[in-house]
Amino acid sequence: MNTQGKVFKYNDNVDTDVIIPARYLNTPNAQELALHCMEDIDKDFVKNVEKGDIIVAGYNFGCGSSREHAPLVIKTCGTGCVIAKSFARIFYRNAINIGLPILECPEAADEISANDEVNVDFDTGVITDNTTGKSYKAQPFPEFIQNIIRCGGLLASLKAGESND
Amino acid sequence: MGMTMTQKILAAHAGLDEVTPGQLIKAKLDIVLGNDITTPVAVNEFKKAGFDSVFDKDRVAIVLDHFVPNKDIKAAEQSKTCREFACAHCVSHFYDVGKMGIEHAFLPEQGIVTAGDCIIGADSHTCTYGALGAFSTGVGSTDMAAGMATGIAWFKVPSAIKFNLTGKLPKNCSGKDVILTIIGMIGVDGALYRSMEFAGDGIGELSMDDRFCICNMAIEAGAKNGIFPVDEKTKEYIKGRCEREPVIFEADEDAEYEREIKIDLSKIVPTVACPHLPENTRPASELGDIKIDQVVIGSCTNGRMEDMEAAYNILKGKHIADGIRCIIIPGTMKILRECVERGWYTAFIDAGAVVSTPTCGPCLGGYMGILAAGERCIATTNRNFVGRMGHTESEVYLASPQTAASSALTGYITEYKEV
Structure with a gap:
């Protein structure tokens, strides 16, 4: 499995309030919510994002609220992957649970620039910046978490577990 | 181990x-x-x-x-x-x-x-x-x-x-x-x-x-x-x-x-987190003249009985500064009822504040105290991210109920000094 697209780049501490402002949280509808993805930090994100594109950010991406709406809108917009130096823990959990690929890789987050064309191979964790020609290796997930991702999210993995029992 | x-x-x-x-x-x-x-x-x-x-x-x-x-x-x-x-x-x-x-x-x-x-x-x-x-x-x-x-x-x-x-x-x-x-x-x-x-x-x-x-x-x-x-x-x-x-x-x-x-703990001073991260903290006494438009006292962080009591002790018998909106939100129905029974509710109204039923409302910019562009609020809430309480060009300063209530009286961020 892989994704390829252009990069949207952000700084440290991108919080869930800027990813999806609470004023829009009066609906659980992902399509409707996704119209406002990143609105308070980057008004043009929704206009410019295309399927497979990649968000690259600094430390503590997704800090703040536990709203699962945050990884959900990023995924619904077509974003193929988020690469950051680190993730806030609830966002990290939520992304895995809903099947949004995320990778921790400080070196890639430092060196990759906005609008670079990047390819991410999820099986190997290899991130390739086609614009600069440089490659990076992200930390692989523990087996337990890989299984959740393989099944397509937490609930699907629970169901799969049930049928194995 | x-x-x-x-x-x-x-x-x-x-x-x-x-x-x-x-x-x-x-x-x-x-x-x-x-x-x-x-x-x-x-x-x-x-x-x-x-x-x-x-x-x-x-x-x-x-x-x-x-x-x-x-x-x-x-x-x-x-x-x-x-x-x-x-x-x-x-x-x-x-x-x-x-x-x-x-x-x-x-x-x-x-x-x-x-x-x-x-x-x-x-x-x-x-x-x-x-x-x-x-x-x-x-x-x-x-x-x-x-x-x-x-x-x-x-x-x-x-x-x-x-x-x-x-x-x-x-x-x-x-x-x-x-x-x-x-x-x-x-x-x-x-x-x-x-x-x-x-x-x-x-x-x-x-x-x-x-x-x-x-x-x-x-x-x-x-x-x-x-x-x-x-x-x-x-x-x-x-x-x-x-x-x-x-x-x-x-x-x-x-x-x-x-x-x-x-x-x-004896070295702690009244502290305020300035926009737009909770880590941007400064002693309230060192902030200088920061004019505010709104005060919010409540939330899951500071909507409890002692928070209401702190606000009451500072606001009772006084009046908030002209041009300030002060919103007080007791955290639960029980706390709200207690505020009524103890006469605090009346004291808040007499001081020029409004009192709401329990809600997260303004803390996350939901409703009940949304800020316009350029407005500034001192709040006892927990986050001061960009746009947290309203417009992306508004500002939230996080503080204790003591500091928030003292600020309501002056219209500027003010350290509480016991009288």
Whole structure:
């Protein structure tokens, strides 16, 4: 499995309030919510994002609220992957649970620039910046978490577990 | 190897004698919580996955608190989804308008959570209940759905930072100043993935409301949870309140901490977190003339009885400055009623403030105090991110109820000096 697209780049501490402002949280509808993805930090994100594109950010991406709406809108917009130096823990959990690929890789987050064309191979964790020609290796997930991702999210993995029992 | 309080609670709920940091475990849950924003997403996931019942109707808590009484039609639809789900599954801890409170003020008050519990809540401030000596952490809606269905959640056992508290807080400071000072010291990711374990002689000097406030904002340092040992004050608080027996866990003498930080409570000063991160802290006295438009006193961080009392003691018999809107939000119906009975409600109105029924409302920019471009608010809430309380060009300063109420009187951010 892989994704390829252009990069949207952000700084440290991108919080869930800027990813999806609470004023829009009066609906659980992902399509409707996704119209406002990143609105308070980057008004043009929704206009410019295309399927497979990649968000690259600094430390503590997704800090703040536990709203699962945050990884959900990023995924619904077509974003193929988020690469950051680190993730806030609830966002990290939520992304895995809903099947949004995320990778921790400080070196890639430092060196990759906005609008670079990047390819991410999820099986190997290899991130390739086609614009600069440089490659990076992200930390692989523990087996337990890989299984959740393989099944397509937490609930699907629970169901799969049930049928194995 | 010795274990921390958090590690011991997790081990007990995973049915293991011992756990170590980094270990992935499956733990039994005592309470699974959701609110009117996160529950509808969980209900969708629950249904989509084909679950037909909750694991235990007495272990699920659904509290409508973010946008209630409903702010608009869509919010009303979300509350309706929660109401119908709770009814269909006979959820015993379902709290609607008239009964509810802001979830993290409400659950401890009602004795729904207790010492030794393992709790998840689809709200980041679920970490509040660590004040009772419980392991309690915020999760997303899918975790809530899985928790409701199975009564189990997966966790990575956290390593720990120990905060050794000594001394006694000055009279013009509260738990809010302690936690803001700590966040200013270690940063918004200073405790990322870790537990914040509070210890030391100074703990006995902190009220339960101070402890709830401190644990509430552990998430603002990135922590998985914050936790206090159980002492006489905790036992007194729990007594006669909780429906389940508390279980008391103590950290081992040889528990390992990644880092130990000493905090002398007597050195704490009234502290304010400036826009746009909770780590941008400054002593209130050093801020200079920062003019404000609005004051909010309330939220899951500071909507408790002692917070209302602090506001009352400062505002009684006085009047807020011209041009200032002051919004006071008691955290639960019980606290609201108490404010009425003690005459505080009248004193707030006479001072020129408005008093709301319990709601998260303005804290997350939902409703009930939204800011326009260029406006500035001092709030006892927990986050001051860009656009948190309204327009992206508005500003939120985080402070204690003492500092917020003092500022309401002057119209500028003002340190409370006891008179």
